Amino acid sequence: MLSIVPLILGPAATNAYLIAEAESGEAAVIDPAWNGGLILAEAKKRGWHVGQLWITHAHFDHIGGAGDLARGLDPSPIIALHPSDRLLWDTQGGAAHFGYTLAPVPAPGLDLAHGMRLQLGGLQFEVRHAPGHTPGLCVFYCAQAEVCFSGDLIFQHSVGRTDLPGGDWEQLVESIRKQIFTLPEETTLLPGHGSETSVGEEKRDNPFVRAC
Numbered sequence: 001m002l003s004i005v006p007l008i009l010g011p012a013a014t015n016a017y018l019i020a021e022a023e024s025g026e027a028a029v030i031d032p033a034w035n036g037g038l039i040l041a042e043a044k045k046r047g048w049h050v051g052q053l054w055i056t057h058a059h060f061d062h063i064g065g066a067g068d069l070a071r072g073l074d075p076s077p078i079i080a081l082h083p084s085d086r087l088l089w090d091t092q093g094g095a096a097h098f099g100y101t102l103a104p105v106p107a108p109g110l111d112l113a114h115g116m117r118l119q120l121g122g123l124q125f126e127v128r129h130a131p132g133h134t135p136g137l138c139v140f141y142c143a144q145a146e147v148c149f150s151g152d153l154i155f156q157h158s159v160g161r162t163d164l165p166g167g168d169w170e171q172l173v174e175s176i177r178k179q180i181f182t183l184p185e186e187t188t189l190l191p192g193h194g195s196e197t198s199v200g201e202e203k204r205d206n207p208f209v210r211a212c
């Protein structure tokens with residue numbers, strides 16, 4: 001069974017998701033947004049071991065806690081990022097542009113690729129490359145738990161901005177249609193900001209992208 005602890009962290013109220021396979025306590029963090037020490041404490045409180053950090057995309061508000069979190073873990077966690085966001089990662093996700101400096105973060109050790117499967121105990125997550133908000137954005141879909149972590153691709157009745165470097169509106173729309181609207185309608189979407197939603201709800205009511 002997949003356990004999900006959503007944490008709203010940092011200056012952009014980003015959703016970090018601490019997730020675990022309940023049976024084994026094997027845990028991962030999807031977007032260690034901010035306050036790495038706090039995320040670690042939440043895992044410890046539950047007796048979970050965080051072995052992996054999965055990054056939907058490398059904007060500063062999604063990676064700001066990665067350094068402190070990684071330093072608090074032994075062994076050091078696997079950090080997974082799509083190579084198309086590596087440049088963004090190496091420049092702290094644009095933190096300076098917004099007036100922030102992040103604690104140093106180790107380099108990602110696992111290159112995400114479209115179609116790759118990530119494993120958390122007995123749970124599998126399909127990596128879907130969905131550029132548009134950033135070039136390397138990936139969403140993580142777990143069919144067993146009927147949930148997709150969608151980063152800043154799509155939000156409840158909204159979509160990710162495309163005005164930052166590397167953003168592309170046409171790509172964003174295509175990614176939503178191909179990588180999100182093709183999932184089963186009952187799939188819960190857990191976005192990078194704001195409330196959860198579902199594939200069916202967004203196909204019906206998202207004012208920015210029409211299902212076709």
Ligand SMILES: [Zn+2]
Pocket residue numbers: 057059133152
């Ligand atoms: Zn973003």
Ligand SMILES: [Zn+2]
Pocket residue numbers: 012014059061062152192193
């Ligand atoms: Zn964001």
